[in-house]
Amino acid sequence: MHATLGRARAAHIRPRLEFASGRRRDRDQGQPRLPMLNAMNVVVPDPPLSDGVVTLLVAAIDGDPEISKWLEMIPQPYGEAEAKAWIAAAQGMWRDGTAATFGVRANGEVVAGCGVNWIDREHAVGDIGYWAGRDARGHGYVTRAVQLAARWSFDCGCERLQLRADAENEPSLRVAERAGFTREGVQRSARYNPRLGRRMDFVVFSLLPGELDR
16 A cells, blocks of 8 residues: 555545455455454445435434544534534545545444544655544453554555644543543643633654554
């Protein structure tokens, strides 16, 4: 995979790649898929919109106080229109190679999400973010999804994967640490969060390709 993109100048997350396990990479076999993890699937939301997926997203996100508090960019209330807009945006970014958005399914239900996007294509630097609904918390789903998405991004040529979390968002900080990211420092007063009524200090983490399995 990285032979196609070039690891030093990864310019695009290309959709026509697939790997069935952490280290196997097969070309021209459809969309990339991350491995199945027992009862959990991590999947790219590229199939046609379905009422079932929309309903599951609404159930996971709408009115959740933790999601509302820390992720002010996710609209609340969160209904069918918001879910369809999110899926359509994810599909568009997937097709044009600017970002890869993954949905986390447990027991057939969408319970969390994880996404990777390029923040510096020329120097192969990506950024990863995630959210977790009530049913995904405390089970390790998001930590494992972040690890899988990180491996996928490295196979696509990413040389540095960044992660930022509010300094007071302890669950998110734990996910970053358990996924193997290194805490680098604090980005002070990085953004204003109207739901919290304050500016946010972000703890900055990073992960490099050789650190994933250490």
